[in-house]
Amino acid sequence: xxxxxxxxxxxxxxxxxxxxxxxxxxxxxxxxxxxxxxxxxxxxxxxxxxxxxxxxxxxxxxxxxxxxxxxxxxxxxxxxxxxxxxxxxxxxxxxxxxxxxxxxxxxxxxxxxxxxxxxxxxxxxxxxxxxxxxxxxxxxxxxxxxxxxxxxxxxxxxxxxxxxxxxxxxxxxxxxxxx
Amino acid sequence: xxxxxxxxxxxxxxxxxxxxxxxxxxxxxxxxxxxxxxxxxxxxxxxxxxxxxxxxxxxxxxxxxxxxxxxxxxxxxxxxxxxxxxxxxxxxxxxxxxxx
Numbered sequence: 039x040x041x042x043x044x045x046x047x048x049x050x051x052x053x054x055x056x057x058x059x060x061x062x063x064x065x066x067x068x069x070x071x072x073x074x075x076x077x078x079x080x081x082x083x084x085x086x087x088x089x090x091x092x093x094x095x096x097x098x099x100x101x102x103x104x105x106x107x108x109x110x111x112x113x114x115x116x117x118x119x120x121x122x123x124x125x126x127x128x129x130x131x132x133x134x135x136x137x138x139x140x141x142x143x144x145x146x147x148x149x150x151x152x153x154x155x156x157x158x159x160x161x162x163x164x165x166x167x168x169x170x171x172x173x174x175x176x177x178x179x180x181x182x183x184x185x186x187x188x189x190x191x192x193x194x195x196x197x198x199x200x201x202x203x204x205x206x207x208x209x210x211x212x213x214x215x216x217x
Numbered sequence: 218x219x220x221x222x223x224x225x226x227x228x229x230x231x232x233x234x235x236x237x238x239x240x241x242x243x244x245x246x247x248x249x250x251x252x253x254x255x256x257x258x259x260x261x262x263x264x265x266x267x268x269x270x271x272x273x274x275x276x277x278x279x280x281x282x283x284x285x286x287x288x289x290x291x292x293x294x295x296x297x298x299x300x301x302x303x304x305x306x307x308x309x310x311x312x313x314x315x316x317x
Contacts, residue, residue: 043219047227054231054254058238063246070250073231077261080227084219084268089260089276096283097257101290108294109246112301158218158268165273166280174277181284188288195295 042143043083049136050076056132063109067102072136074098079143085158088166224265231258245300245307249293256286 053073060066074097082090170178231254238251260282267275297307304311 054234081264086264089264089279159271161273166276169273170277188291192291192295
């Protein structure tokens with residue numbers, strides 16, 4: 039497992055470094071997703087499969103999707119110099135290589151003899167769940183309240199204000215200081 | 218068996234990369250992504266510590282970090298959209314006036 043951890047950590051560090059140095063936001067997001075997958079593989083190799091799966095589902099699946107949708111909504115990714123440059127093979131080949139490395143790590147760790155991976159004590163999801171709903175029950179409920187507050191806050195900030203004005207006022211709308 | 222020190226070292230590397238990105242980039246999207254990298258590194262340190270002492274507590278803490286990251290991203294991206302609506306830019310250097 040040593041070599042798998044080292045390779046996936048190198049992939050994660052390189053992808054993170056690439057993510058913060060890109061100019062195009064969408065390219066940076068691609069690298070960030072690769073970085074999250076690398077961290078997920080690191081967690082898998084040290085014996086935390088539940089955290090690894092959650093990392094993929096929640097981070098790379100849900101949070102990064104929010105990022106991608108926001109970047110697409112704001113339409114920031116297309117700048118004049120990006121349009122001129124050929125966006126093709128060169129842009130996605132590097133994330134593809136990093137992702138292929140991670141995929142091969144996963145394939146290797148699945149295809150190996152199960153007795154081989156007894157080096158790290160694997161913590162099963164059952165133990166996590168049992169601990170979460172007994173000893174950490176109050177923090178779990180507080181986390182639920184935090185998520186509710188985040189939903190309400192995001193809705194409040196992102197809502198569109200619909201203004202209903204009288205016909206008479208609509209004509210001179212420009213003179214009013216809008217929010 | 219990977220030494221615990223190396224796992225923490227990788228987490229520290231990732232955290233440092235996120236911190237550098239947060240301090241050097243002025244685009245708000247990239248700053249948020251750097252914060253994500255930093256949170257991710259911290260969460261990995263939790264999981265590594267849990268694996269070191271073979272306790273499930275580390276993964277429970279990972280779940281809490283995940284929750285906080287999701288809440289933070291939701292609110293921060295809403296603020297980002299508001300900023301883009303008001304200032305027509307996501308460059309934080311443009312946010313230098315309290316009014317107008």
